[in-house]
Amino acid sequence: MDFNLSFTANANPEELYDLIIIGGGPAGLTAGLYAARYKLKTLMIEKMAISGGQLTSTEWVENYPGFPEPVLGQKLAKDMETQAKMFGLEVINEEVTKVELTGNIKQVHTPYAVWKAKTILISTGSSPRKLNVPGEDNYKGNGVSYCATCDGPFYPDKTIAVIGGGNTAFEESVFLAKYAAKVTIIHRSDSYKADQILQERVKANPKIELLPFYQVTHIDFDNPEGRQIILKNTQDDTEKIMKVDGIFVFIGNDPNTKLFEGQLELEGGYLVTDRSHKTSVDGVWAAGDVQAKALRQVATAVGDGACAAHWINKYVEEWSE
């Protein structure tokens, strides 16, 4: 049996921090580790009770180097946090609700305090995208899910539809097939973005079936004859009804950048940065999934975080009020 502890620092709102990191996923944790080793007075603000971001919602991570045996996402997250804290990173669990980024001293608001810093690193990552079809909101948490490790165990011997065609959809389907009797991966075309190795694993799993060229138009779980979803063929528009007990949605992510709209330059919702990971405002950096970039993975997030911390350290050295 596992006991996972994560505890808040006794941070002081009177303090002027060298760096405040918003968001404690792999990018923020790595930046925190580097910054703490540079001896920057650093505070990380993470809204969940646990650090690790999206890492905590997946089971195995197989493509993060250094782990020939796959590592549990939740373990990797915990270890990253422990390592950063060991060097003095302070972590508090509050949600950032407002930021004031212009000027030499930046302000970060949470429901409990206003925090001040010379520099800000934004690593708020991204959140699962919704399908935006009727029925989705009503059944969120009761048949519609975005997190397999959270909700997979509720579907023993049940029938599940997984929506999506990328790495996450394929990987999580394999996880769900451990519980469910049958998993159908529904995708709007027959070209899948998932890594070849995952595609092979899915094809080899007798419980998983691929259903290409369909998209979900309605989650009809109110139906007296049992739960069903309505699908539309993307080629000839014909309809198809599928009986399922639950549906898991993995159709990509949206960046968590609402807080920064109007203050920082965005591109398709993502934060635009230069080569040093600086945003459009001096003293403000971004790292990880939240950045406009090509590949959103743990390995790239930690690289971004390390690199941003390097430039932040240089900036703080020269900072003056």
Next chain:
Amino acid sequence: MLDDKIKQEVSKILANMVKPVTLKLFTQGNECGYCKETHELLNELAAINDKLKLEAFDFETHEAEAKKYGVEELPTIVVMDEKDHGIRFTGIPAGYEFSSLLSAFLMVSTGVAKLTNDTKAFLDNLQKPVHLKVFVTPTCPYCPPAVMLAHAMAFHSDKVTAEMIELSEFPHLAVKYGVQGVPRTVINEKWFQEGAAPEDILVAKIKEAL
């Protein structure tokens, strides 16, 4: 139950305790999934810091006590001081819920509940009782904030009681309350809030329920 590394961490965290905290644990011989483990866990915790006082009750032989604390499922832990604040853990607080358990200890011991002034004002004006059931699983990283918020409300207000329920031990409750995703906070048996909602959203839901 706990390895040495975790025990050290726990000991550091519990060093912040101020007043003693009483843990009333209700278990029953053989018919209960995690009674033994929960008992062992609390024993180990009580051995780490003597401000934690464990009182264990067998459900069958202590019917009156169980009734007094409204215990229906086993194991149940009541976290209290000289007063019962309505804070309950039903099922073992393992996995990520271990953080929820320790934060309940600290909250009761230090007397500080982390709530905004708006929430406190709302709770201070409550006319009717509010009962919160927060359904969780131990592997759910989004669950502890929902549990901690509910417990903080219970601690602050005499009108509020709040219970963490570890669902995988009580599948019949998943069926009864239609839960297929966690966390889910059920308000007064009828209304519910999905996910780890921020304070203001839960407060709005409670207003709706009243």
